[in-house]
Amino acid sequence: MKKLREDVCCSYLINDDGRSGKQINKNTGEVFDVEYAVLRAGDRILTKEEIARIEKYRKIKLRREEREAEQKKRRKGRDGKAIQFTGVSTSADFSDLSPASVTRLIYLSTYLSFHNGELRLSERRKITKGMLPDILRVGERTAERFLQEVSPKYVIIANDGCLSLNPDVFAKGNRMRSLMAFYIKVFQSGMQKLYNGVNKSQHKQLGYIFNMLPYVNIEHNILCHNTTERDISLIEPMTMSEFCAEIGYDYKNVQRLHDIFKHLKFDVGDGKRELFCSIIRNEYTGKELMVINPKVFYSGSNAKAVAEFGVFY
Numbered sequence: 001m002k003k004l005r006e007d008v009c010c011s012y013l014i015n016d017d018g019r020s021g022k023q024i025n026k027n028t029g030e031v032f033d034v035e036y037a038v039l040r041a042g043d044r045i046l047t048k049e050e051i052a053r054i055e056k057y058r059k060i061k062l063r064r065e066e067r068e069a070e071q072k073k074r075r076k077g078r079d080g081k082a083i084q085f086t087g088v089s090t091s092a093d094f095s096d097l098s099p100a101s102v103t104r105l106i107y108l109s110t111y112l113s114f115h116n117g118e119l120r121l122s123e124r125r126k127i128t129k130g131m132l133p134d135i136l137r138v139g140e141r142t143a144e145r146f147l148q149e150v151s152p153k154y155v156i157i158a159n160d161g162c163l164s165l166n167p168d169v170f171a172k173g174n175r176m177r178s179l180m181a182f183y184i185k186v187f188q189s190g191m192q193k194l195y196n197g198v199n200k201s202q203h204k205q206l207g208y209i210f211n212m213l214p215y216v217n218i219e220h221n222i223l224c225h226n227t228t229e230r231d232i233s234l235i236e237p238m239t240m241s242e243f244c245a246e247i248g249y250d251y252k253n254v255q256r257l258h259d260i261f262k263h264l265k266f267d268v269g270d271g272k273r274e275l276f277c278s279i280i281r282n283e284y285t286g287k288e289l290m291v292i293n294p295k296v297f298y299s300g301s302n303a304k305a306v307a308e309f310g311v312f313y
Contacts, residue, residue: 099207
């Protein structure tokens, strides 16, 4: 073995075969086996540390891609298409609107586009105020009164008659995440099926629930007083008397309200219909829970568990 070369920190020895040798660290005295090779100009050798670092980042990238694929899969419906939804701020106060107008406003938000809050039927077709009677399935006078009620606070009318929504209340995509601290996802398919599946006289009853968005528990879709609580056993549910007080309904007629909610159903595919709101009574405590169908709106992580708990079918 003979000395090949020497630098500031190490000495390099080469065996007689010309391919292997030793590296001696002058500062620590450590000795490493080394291999020698002839490289072409531009070729590169990776150290063990570099290889380990590359492998580490490869595994991190693989896990990230797997998570993104799983999230993408969850964001798709049974037909394989991306699930469309609008973010509605839970800090929005719709108490200045009639319940029916709240329902129509939430339904209208399902047509929100990615183009600066504009409402569109398609990528190229903007919604104008003259189109509202057909879209909302109401008469012209009702559509006109609705527009007077929601504009300009919620619906903005451009000079050419095209409509857009207030971005502080309604948003979509990255804009939604950047503008709203807390929002609830209103799903286009579920909301449109619900709206079109009930009689227009029931828009008022749907509005009773949509007025309660600030009270919806994020994970369990239960009307309650601690909306960010994930432990279902710790949730403080809103009582029916509190609910009636919030919507201005006489609690003496609460049974009539029960009967109304039993008829608020919509098509979920395969010829099946489900309740929009389920009222579950605890036989031991007498307390009632109001659970909203996650196919219409939901922002938690386990819609299936909510559906099974709520028994909407």
